[in-house]
Amino acid sequence: MTAASEKQQVINLAFTGASGAQYGLRLLQSLVAANCRVHVMISKAAQVVIATETDLKLPGNTTAMQEALASYAGARPGQVLVFGREDWFSPPASGSGEKAPLVICPCSTGTLSALATGASNNLIERAGDVALKERRQLILVPREAPFSEVHLENMLRLTRMGAVIMPASPGFYHRPKSVNDLVDFIVARLLDHLGLPQDLMPRWGEERAKAKQPD
Incomplete structure (x- = not known):
């Protein structure tokens, strides 16, 4: 291994079965561009959503899916690794694995429920459970409307456990001109929370601060 x-x-x-596959795919591209190694988990429902909402058709085989996502994101060999639904020996499955943040984007309300109640019926749920118990960074991006009382209670429980709930609700103060601009708004916030550089959109007040700098 090199330095x-x-x-x-x-x-x-992780991608789950909520609408908003574009957010997760754009985040994947941005993480690759930031030179991160990305461990990807995709539920069966997420595969259906990706095929419905985008032109990307992912094969069912994990190895082929890894190749497709690496090509999509422009990754180097080994930079994107895909783990299957029950790959219990993968790094995200254990607290003794690599210490890494977990982003579930998009995050279905079913996944919210599983994480809030400690279920670990698949690798995504187990990875979330590991992130919570190890006090690792966990960012959840739900996309649902309206939220029921159950959804809100689960989000409150997870927030109290240390997770960050970041609904896929883009702002408009940057005057978006396309759907991609709206997607980038959320992805930029995710990158900020992960402590990664991003140039998808200026941060609030950045232009004002530059204007106040002396010549």
């Missing part, structure tokens, strides 16, 4: 690969930040990224 460069040792310094490479690892991010766990």
